[in-house]
Amino acid sequence: MSIEKKGSESNEQKSGTSLQPKCIRDSLQTKWLGRNLVVLEETGSTNEDVKRLAREGATEGTLVTANMQSAGKGSKGRHWQSPAGEALYFSFLLRPVFSPQKASMLTLVIAHSLAVALQKFLKNEEQKHSIGIKWPNDIVMEQKKLCGILTEMSATMEGIDYVVIGTGVNVNNQSFPEEVADKATSLALLYGKEFSREQLLTMILEEFEKDYAIFLETEDLSGLKEDYEKHLLNKGEQVRILDSKGEYTGLAKGISDQGELLVERDGGVEKIFAGEVSVRGLYSYV
Numbered sequence: 001m002s003i004e005k006k007g008s009e010s011n012e013q014k015s016g017t018s019l020q021p022k023c024i025r026d027s028l029q030t031k032w033l034g035r036n037l038v039v040l041e042e043t044g045s046t047n048e049d050v051k052r053l054a055r056e057g058a059t060e061g062t063l064v065t066a067n068m069q070s071a072g073k074g075s076k077g078r079h080w081q082s083p084a085g086e087a088l089y090f091s092f093l094l095r096p097v098f099s100p101q102k103a104s105m106l107t108l109v110i111a112h113s114l115a116v117a118l119q120k121f122l123k124n125e126e127q128k129h130s131i132g133i134k135w136p137n138d139i140v141m142e143q144k145k146l147c148g149i150l151t152e153m154s155a156t157m158e159g160i161d162y163v164v165i166g167t168g169v170n171v172n173n174q175s176f177p178e179e180v181a182d183k184a185t186s187l188a189l190l191y192g193k194e195f196s197r198e199q200l201l202t203m204i205l206e207e208f209e210k211d212y213a214i215f216l217e218t219e220d221l222s223g224l225k226e227d228y229e230k231h232l233l234n235k236g237e238q239v240r241i242l243d244s245k246g247e248y249t250g251l252a253k254g255i256s257d258q259g260e261l262l263v264e265r266d267g268g269v270e271k272i273f274a275g276e277v278s279v280r281g282l283y284s285y286v
């Protein structure tokens with residue numbers, strides 16, 4: 001017997017271009033993540049919104065999503081183009097009690113959650129497209145970037161005050177600005193149809209809640225590493241490492257429990273720490 005998917009079960013975009021808060025609330029199955037939910041038509045940056053809420057005492061799991069950002073922030077101080085009604089923009093608040101040095105691993109945790117959620121979200125699509133993680137946290141489909149993650153932290157000598165994880169997913173974008181057009185893609189461009197951003201958001205949050213619980217058991221990536229590596233596009237590939245000292249190539253073997261990229265080079269294995277370097281394929285972005 002086949003059951004037709006209706007309303008909140010379908011992953012297709014159903015109505016208008018504004019985000020539907022009710023649709024998010026109705027399908028959200030998390031315990032704490034996104035339970036304090038703010039849905040905005042327009043904002044500067046959802047990361048900035050969550051940081052402000054954090055300073056005002058908001059609870060862990062507080063989430064802000066917006067239909068449009070006028071000052072979307074990308075990594076390395078770049079601007080993240082955030083047109084209305086196209087992509088998914090959201091940020092949420094964590095208040096971890098572990099040491100600030102461990103926070104950088106959270107970007108690999110959310111990358112894993114995104115990869116798993118997207119695979120589930122797209123599993124019934126007839127067209128198949130490759131999807132994976134470019135270390136440490138870019139989600140890539142057909143060699144082009146689909147999602148970006150910006151993690152920000154406020155910490156003192158005593159520990160972490162808060163962490164904000166911000167994510168942009170190119171869902172229904174029909175085009176990209178010239179400067180990123182050759183590197184970026186969207187689900188709509190790949191599949192030729194529009195998808196429900198609300199449904200995708202709730203699936204991502206459910207995956208993150210599970211992954212974060214696994215991460216907290218050991219406060220490292222040992223529990224997620226094996227599955228993260230299954231999604232890691234760099235694994236077994238030659239990579240170009242660009243750091244402050246120059247450029248070299250090596251063979252990417254996987255990640256360490258701390259999330260460093262393990263690169264075999266000159267008979268040894270180097271541990272590459274995210275943040276200090278750029279990693280590229282030999283002939284392309286991945």
Ligand code: BTN
Nearest residue numbers: 045072073074075148149166168
């Ligand atoms: C990157 O450059 O790859 C990171 C992009 C992160 C963009 C997201 S969109 C939601 C959240 N709010 C922001 O201002 N930035 C992040």
